[in-house]
Amino acid sequence: MQRLSAANIVSFINQLDKSITYNYIDARNKGLIEIINADLPEGPIRIKRWNPSKGESSVGKKIEPISSELIWRIANAFIPDQPINFDRVLAGSYNTRSVLEALLAYTPQFHFAYPGRIETNGGKAVIKQGHKHLIWTPDEPHTAGKIKEIKTQVVISELPAQEATYDALVLSSEPTIEPMIDIAIKRRHAQIQIALYFIGKQLNFRTWIAQNDKGIMYQNKKIGEFEGVISRLQDEKLLTAYQDAAKAALLIDCIWFKNGKLMPAVMEVEHSTGVTSGLTRMKKFKDLFIGLEDLRYVIVASDEDRAKVIKEANHPQFRDLNIRFFPYSAVEELYSLCQRRKIKGVTESFLDCYMEPVLVDQN
Incomplete structure (x- = not known):
């Protein structure tokens, strides 16, 4: 389309x-x-x-x-x-x-x-x-x-269009190694992580949430305690033979796992810190994890940041990630679809309808 x-x-x-x-x-x-x-x-x-x-x-x-x-x-x-x-x-x-x-x-x-x-x-x-x-x-x-x-x-x-809605959330008070950022910006980052979790749950994925974000309170419970959220990345079947890669991924915002055999997407939500930090984390993980080829490495960011994502993702050191761009509008469209239709039975390739490849052909 x-x-x-x-x-x-x-x-x-x-x-x-x-x-x-x-x-x-x-x-x-x-x-x-x-x-x-x-x-x-x-x-x-x-x-x-x-x-x-x-x-x-x-x-x-x-x-x-x-x-x-x-x-x-x-x-x-x-x-x-x-x-x-x-x-x-x-x-x-x-x-x-x-x-x-x-x-x-x-x-x-x-x-x-x-x-x-x-x-x-x-x-x-x-x-x-x-x-x-x-x-x-x-x-x-x-x-x-x-x-x-x-x-x-x-x-x-004349019925109003379905919109993505979020219940009240409380940000984690646990210490973080990342710099302090504006509360409104951090809240938006948390909302998108929550949307990604619920999308993954509807598609029957298990989800890793960054270690320093597991204390976010949502629906009166820490997001790290939600069903299907992975508690220890090092114990995940796909990563047991790649402990250095598991350690490198601890601060990656969101990773989806399926059936102990697949990793549909590795995602960094970039709302305030710039794209390079997320690309660097994913690049380190990719270099240490050789268990699967052709993983989806994804930058999730606001729609107006598309040009920035394309520019940074095409730097020589990041080109082998073959980054995809998952704009907030597409996240919330898919999240809303999961809320309304309870979709099931789709393959992980369904995600490609929402994630735009941004690698520019240099030939």
């Missing part, structure tokens, strides 16, 4: 004529938008906006950024020929979301549409006129600099 990246979106908008102004999709909004510049490859995009009907002009208007984070969140929401509602995807956040929506509509690969929406009244489903959506139509481009409505037979349910 084709997927969009932030770099795609920034490139599309950067190709629009910067000498003209652009209207919003909704004709009731009399504002104008001017593209100032775009930082390639992944933003931000800088714009000015003003409303002539209110006596405003571009003179004196501040330059505003459309952030890389916003661009990545929208990029990850698009599937070819499927409408998305910007406000729903972004939960009403980001004050430049309508600007990004409008500018995308002027690029050739995006149309706007008003799909029907299902309302339930008294137990009876009724299809009514829907709200404005944007559709990515890579196979049906239109003229650049124009906006074009497309008719669609898609009907949108």
